[in-house]
Amino acid sequence: MRLAIATDAWSPQINGVVRSLQETAAALPGFGVAAHFVTAEGLPSLPLPTYPDIRLAIMAGPAIARRLDEIRPDAVHIATEGTIGHAVRRWCLTRQLPFTTSYHTRYPDYVRARAPIPEAWTYAWLRHFHGPARRTMVPTETMRQELSRWGFANLSLWARGVDTQLFRPRPAVTLDYPRPIMLSVGRLAVEKNIEAFLALDLPGTKLVVGDGPQRAELERRFPDAVFLGSRTGEALAQIYAGADVFVFTSRTDTYGNVMQEALASGLPVAAFPVPGxxxxxxxxxxxxxxxxxxKAIRTALTLDPGRCRAAAEARSWSAAARQFAEALCPFGAIRSRAA
Structure with missing residues (x-):
């Protein structure tokens, strides 16, 4: 089956959406699915307000239609609600073709952090976008229940996996910082709430990996923290392995892939008791x-790294890809039922 995945989030962006799509696509051939991405690459674009690293394609409709005609998909999945997502949604609706969507980002919280817009308005817009989808995939049961309360229908689970070969305990790795080393990995933006960590008075080192629109401000406000910028692959894996505890500060993430990377590296997690x-x-x-x-950090530092690793080993990208593939809605299946 040829699958077109439409996404406004794509490389060189470094975030959970991009990582989830890349890893899932890599595992999909095992379930008879070949993924072809429809992105803003090569199209005129404008920077997203407050997120200049994220660019939104403009006047994308005709070019997107040509790309889809070239792919000749048997199924379509729309991963994001940006201009690419809207263009592919319109292409499907015009041709009366079924499609699936996924819900990665709690936009109502993100919008509310930047402007006095009632979350009910944002949820209404999101319901309109996802409403025609045969299924909307969500990462957790908590998120499924939350969206259901807001009137979303046809929700199914698509969990996330972790690369346990790359992210693993490495006893020989040491980081030259005072211990305990408390690690945070993620985009540096207001909705990530990292100030809640950086403002704490704790012994040891606050180590921050990531970049984003808030980085310069945070470096200025919290000079005692160590900001390493973006890291990927082996370099990131070694940082995880050399830390003592992982601190996850977001109250808005729908999942938080970095928590699983931490577990796979043998790092216990400290976080707020919120969805995700x-x-x-x-x-x-x-x-x-x-x-x-x-308190969460102090307690997490006492937990057994071996049990963290064991928990991650049960969470493969292959299992996540199976969930994704089973939720797809091929055109042929719809046409067969109509006949």
Missing amino acids: PIDVVGDPVIACLDEDLA
Whole structure:
């Protein structure tokens, strides 16, 4: 089956959406699915306000239609709600073809952090976008229940996996910083709430990996923290392996792939008791979830790294890809039922 995946989030962006799509696509051939991405690459674009690293394609409709005609997909999945997502959605609706979508980002929280727009308005827009989809894939049961309360229908689960070969304990790795080393990995933006970590008065080193629109401000406000910028692959894996605890500060992420990377590296997690952490690291043997983040960090430092690693080993990208493939809605299946 030839699958077209439409996404506004794509390389060189470094985030959970891009990583999830790349890893899932790599595992899909095992389930008879060949993924072809439809992105903004090569199209005129404008920077997203407050996120200049993310660019939105403009006047994309005709070019997107040509790309889809070249791919000749048997199924379509729309991963994001940006201009690429809208163009592919319109292409499907015009041709009366079924499609699936996925919900990665809690836009109502992101918008509210930047402008006084009621979250009910943003949810109404999102319901309109996802409404025609045969299925909308969500990462956790908590998120499925939350969207259901907001009136979303046809929701199915698509969990996330982790590369346990890359992210693994490495006893020989040492980082030359005072211990304990408390690690945060992610985009540096207001909705990630990293100030909740950086403002804590704790012994040791606050180590921050990532980039984003808030980086310069955070470096200025918190000179005692160590900001390493973006890291990927082996370089990132070694940083995980050399830390003592992983600190996840977001209250808005729908999943948080970085928590699984931390577990695979043998790092216990400290986080707030909110959707995302509740689903991914809700087991108290691998994480401490507490509204008092300093307490959560201190408790997480006492947990067994071996149990963290064991939890991650049960979460493969192959299993996540199977969920994704089973939720797809091929054109042929619809046409056969219509006949």
